[in-house]
Amino acid sequence: MILYTILAVFVGIISTTIVFVISRSFVRRCKSNYRFAFIFLMSLLVITEVIYIASFDLFIGKDISFLQKPLEIIFLILSLLIVILIILSHNGFLSKIAGVLKLALVEVMIRFGLFSSLEYFGMIPVSTSVAYCKNDLNGTFIGKSRNLLGNTILKVNFNRGRIESIEILRGNHSKYGRRAFEKLPAIIVETQNANFDAISGATRSSNLIKSALGDACRNAYFSKKK
Numbered sequence: 001m002i003l004y005t006i007l008a009v010f011v012g013i014i015s016t017t018i019v020f021v022i023s024r025s026f027v028r029r030c031k032s033n034y035r036f037a038f039i040f041l042m043s044l045l046v047i048t049e050v051i052y053i054a055s056f057d058l059f060i061g062k063d064i065s066f067l068q069k070p071l072e073i074i075f076l077i078l079s080l081l082i083v084i085l086i087i088l089s090h091n092g093f094l095s096k097i098a099g100v101l102k103l104a105l106v107e108v109m110i111r112f113g114l115f116s117s118l119e120y121f122g123m124i125p126v127s128t129s130v131a132y133c134k135n136d137l138n139g140t141f142i143g144k145s146r147n148l149l150g151n152t153i154l155k156v157n158f159n160r161g162r163i164e165s166i167e168i169l170r171g172n173h174s175k176y177g178r179r180a181f182e183k184l185p186a187i188i189v190e191t192q193n194a195n196f197d198a199i200s201g202a203t204r205s206s207n208l209i210k211s212a213l214g215d216a217c218r219n220a221y222f223s224k225k226k
Contacts, residue, residue, distance in 0.1 A: 008117040015113025019046075022102050026086075029099070034089035041085065045078045046110060053115045065175050079107065128214035132221045133194035136161040139223065142169070143216025145208040152208040154185075156216040163189055166213070177205030184209050 023042055030038050052071040055064045086099035128146070137158035145152040153170040156163060166185035180202035188196060194213055198206035 004120070008120045011113055012117035015109045015117065018109045019106055019114060022106050026099065026102065029095070030085075030089040034085060038082070038085055038089070041078055041082050042106075045075065045082065045107075048075050048078060049110045049115055050118075053119050079103070128211060128218050130194040130210060130214040130217060132214060132217035133163070135217070135221050135224070137217065137220040137224065139220060141216045141219045141223065143212040143214070143219060145211035145215070152205075152212045154209070154212040154216055156213060156220075158220055163192060163194070165189060168209075171205075171208070177202045177208075180205035180209060188213065 026038055026042070027035050048071055051064070052068065052075065055068050055071065082103055083100055086103065087096050090096045090099050128143075138160060140155060140157045143154045143156055151170065152168070155167040155169055157165045166188060168181055168185065171181045180199040183199060184196065184206060188194065194210070194217065196206075196210065
């Protein structure tokens with residue numbers, strides 16, 4: 001987890017730097033009467049990408065995945081408008097081609113660099129080790145995930161070391177995470193495997209459940225030690 005976090009920070013810094021440097025180069029090369037329009041369109045492009053990335057998860061507690069298609073269309077329209085702006089505001093054929101290539105690089109950095117790293121930070125569940133679940137636990141305990149976008153809360157019933165039942169008290173998720181919240185409690189109880197594999201397409205939600213389960217096991221373990 002530490003290695004992935006360092007990598008996400010590094011990618012975020014590099015991507016931000018590239019986007020900033022290229023955007024600044026755009027503004028300097030634009031004719032003065034086009035500069036405001038360029039800054040405005042680039043800002044809209046970045047905002048559109050932020051909301052688009054957020055649409056794969058919960059955005060301020062809301063599932064906005066239905067906006068993905070409209071956002072993709074808006075992104076393409078903004079890209080086309082910026083290309084037209086480059087053609088109008090740059091002198092010389094090679095300068096125009098270079099401007100379009102720079103725009104493509106900026107979009108790649110935004111999509112797969114800067115905001116993928118930001119999405120990663122939003123997905124970190126800050127897990128509690130499920131190793132606590134291997135102890136001979138008894139009783140009913142609450143477990144919370146400690147992720148950055150809101151806690152998932154489970155009520156877990158242990159009986160002589162077995163996980164008897166799991167009730168999700170709070171589990172906010174987008175449509176992509178629904179499968180994990182619907183399937184994993186039963187799978188965990190059936191297999192008695194706290195270190196389960198993530199549900200395909202619902203990795204974040206699976207990790208949130210694992211984090212909350214680990215916390216419940218931890219609480220049960222330290223209650224037993226008292």
